[in-house]
């Protein structure tokens with residue numbers, strides 16, 4: 404056997420700090436604009452950001468934080484949070500972003516499970532800190548992201564002792580070299596929202612963080628560039644704002660941080676004022692923005708494209724943005740365990756030659772994998788299903804930005820080296836994946852699968868429906884049949900019969916729901932997703948019309 408011939412290239416590890424250093428050196432005067440908790444607009448540059456991130460790194464070292472220690476953040480999208488994103492992993496510790504929308508008990512569980520040594524928090528979360536701090540004995544200090552006067556003004560009644568972030572970093576000069584270490588060391592820790600059981604931690608490495616940023620920036624992913632002004636609506640406490648705080652410095656794009664005001668008007672005004680060309684957020688954000696545009700007759704003057712994901716993007720949102728507002732919608736899918744981006748719907752050369760309605764149908768799907776992600780759908784017998792756009796099965800993924808196991812848990816979630824996503828999907832001949840359901844939400848009717856997401860999309864395409872959930876209801880003959888629970892818009896007059904008629908011609912007859920229930924609201928998880936487990940509990944005893952007669 405001959406010995407391997409190695410490449411003769413510089414062995415420079417892929418470290419998160421290199422993303423910010425690159426931006427500071429090569430796009431030094433590009434702006435980062437933040438709407439602050441204090442209410443005003445703050446602006447500075449990548450050069451300023453790196454200096455302050457280095458001051459933070461020095462401050463952490465002075466506090467005794469060591470490589471591998473976890474440091475928590477409870478914060479909105481803003482420049483100080485960005486400094487934590489780089490200052491903490493940059494010095495070798497792990498930035499643990501905590502989702503403040505979880506229940507306080509879950510937050511305490513997460514902080515304790517992660518063994519966070521310090522927690523940085525935005526002042527809006529002070530009441531939360533008050534509740535969780537007594538349950539987190541391992542936290543050595545709580546640091547408020549503000550200056551000393553803000554603390555005196557706003558946090559006077561807090562029983563937990565807090566330090567000011569500005570005071571903490573002001574003691575250091577920012578003359579600091581980012582340390583170089585193994586790229587496989589941990590960079591960021593994110594917990595899943597715990598829809599099933601206690602939240603589980605996905606521990607990213609510097610290598611996976613940088614590789615994910617490269618892949619997420621590609622033309623068929625977000626197509627980010629230095630000519631962009633990027634506004635991530637998706638919070639930095641939810642899977643790294645889908646990688647945007649890394650993609651923006653990698654490409655040199657201007658970054659616009661919306662803070663806590665995520666309503667249609669606030670977002671629109673910020674987007675227009677800062678020339679935003681690209682944004683990303685969950686469908687509910689778009690419901691708010693589109694309602695605002697409709698109400699005021701305003702239009703975007705700079706926005707070109709948006710990634711919509713986190714839950715299925717209703718085709719009605721996609722069509723309105725594409726056809727009425729000329730904004731390219733990139734439907735994306737991913738999960739915390741995948742860093743998070745997995746697939747994005749961008750038309751390839753062949754698809755671009757097809758009629759527009761076919762293109763729109765492709766864009767409604769969750770799309771094509773980006774480089775670094777492989778996927779397959781598997782049937783009940785464990786065998787891979789064909790890529791025919793019809794065969795549904797459990798979706799599995801693998802890649803260097805997909806977790807191998809959960810933080811501080813022994814058992815591996817992998818099956819033959821693949822991560823089971825818990826989603827059910829089809830893949831078509833173009834390699835476009837379409838999520839039909841969470842595996843546990845699929846409706847199994849007479850041995851066939853019905854997609855609850857497809858039926859929800861049809862329900863919300865009715866002009867009088869505000870939100871809809873489709874769940875399986877037990878049926879004596881078919882085992883399960885679909886039931887729609889719908890929330891109507893104010894002043895709506897649509898009847899059950901009219902809504903059911905709206906499904907005709909849009910799906911196979913046997914997919915048409917058996918019944919519709921009108922509700923005042925639907926239960927949601929902390930990340931705004933429909934809580935179907937809860938809905939199934941509520942309607943467990945519900946008897947569908949016809950179910951009694953069908954009983955034999």
Ligand code: ADP
Pocket residue numbers: 594595596597598642711712713714715716734735736737738739740743769824825826838840841930932
């Ligand atoms: P959590 O809600 O648990 O915090 P994630 O954000 O990781 O976690 O959620 C991932 C899940 O969200 C996916 O497994 C999938 O079920 C759902 N999801 C994400 N994007 C989409 C999409 N575009 N269409 C349908 N479902 C999606």
